[in-house]
Amino acid sequence: MIKSNCHTHTVFCDGKNTAEEMTLTAIDKGFVSLGFSGHCPMYYDADWTMKKENVGEYIKDVKRVKALYSDKIDVLCGIELDADLADINLSVFDYTIASVHQLHGKGKIYSVDLSPDELTEAVDVIFDGDWYKMAETYFSNLADFAISGDFDVVGHFDLITKFNGQTPLFDEENDNYKASALKALDKILDSKxxxxxEVNTGAMYRKGNPKPYPAEFMMKHINKRGGLITITSDSHCxxxxxxxxxxxxDYCKKxxxxxxxxLTSEGRKKYSL
Ligand SMILES: [Zn+2]
Ligand SMILES: [Zn+2]
Known part of the structure; x- marks a missing residue:
């Protein structure tokens, strides 16, 4: 396979390693390209994102590493956006990932991927305990955000399933759940x-989940609609x-x-699985 990853975090947000350390590891592993995707600053304070005042330093550091190892690997400077992003200039990035990590309601903001307790509280407080209403809102928000700009990648499409591997919180076979997900996929595929x-293995590593995002029925739908995929690790180390x-x-083939x-500096490239 072609080894590449466009979903990579560093110490500029919630990653453990520097861009240079990640790049050296990627070279060792035989990667042809590596894209960095620091979490964008939000319009409110968040401890897992880049600080707005540090975004310039992040870009500078990735460009330094890109120049330093340009004979060995193609390094790209991207950003992982969130629907709650702060007002920043996106034109300076090589590419963008559109993700949703939060739910809003009753005057509060909840992370969907921080802990099972926080997600459960969000469902109780905002959706009166209805997990499928939560899913409908999450998917709808993600689709609306993904088509709201000229973005390159949709991030971890069913992130709300993150904890189901350890703490089953809702039934992913539920008809309403599936319908909400497919509706959002169609909205994105119709418009973009x-x-x-992205076929994202992040929670397989961090949570020991048996499957990546997105789930099989979503992948099959994307395929049926002629949609495109990229394999990523959402790596934080x-x-x-x-x-x-x-x-x-094997999963993608299945x-x-x-x-x-x-992704490369000359744009996206295709390879056979
Ligand atoms: Zn994310
Ligand atoms: Zn990420």
Whole structure:
């Protein structure tokens, strides 16, 4: 397979390693390209994102590493956006990932991926305990955000399933759940047919989940609609940079895909799975 990852975090947000450490690991692992995707600053304070005043330093550091190792690997400077992003200039980035990590309601903001307790509280407080109303809102917000700009990748499409591997919180086979997810996928695919959906192994590494995002029924739907995919590790440390990439080849094939994409300085490129 072509080894590449466009979803990589560093010490500029909630990652453990520097861009240079991640790049050296990627070179060791035989990557052809590596894209950094620091969490964008939000319009409110958040401890897991880049600080607005540090975004310039982040770009500078990634560009320094890009120049330093340009004969060995193609390094890109991207950003992982959130629907709650602060007002920043996106044109300076090589690419963008559109994600949603929060739910809003009753005057509070809840993370969907921080802990099972926080997600449960959000469902209780905002949705009167209805997990499928929560899912409908999450997917709808993600679709609306993903089509609101000229973004390259949709981040961890079913992030709200993060804890189901350890603490089953809702039934992913529920008809309403599936309908909400498919409706959001269709909305994105109708409006942005060239959007890349990431096949993200982040929670397989961090949570020991047996499957990546997105779930199989979503992947099959993306495939049926002619949608495009890229395999990513949503890596926050050197060790996880290519976590379960070999398994993802089989997973993507099982879902009907024969090719995937990776990002380079000359744009996205396609390879056979
Ligand atoms: Zn994310
Ligand atoms: Zn991420």
């Amino acid at each position: 047919p060239n959007m890349l959906f 050197c060790e996880s940079l290519d976590f379960a990439f070999d398994k993802m080849i 879902c009907g895909f024969t090719e995937a994409y990776y």
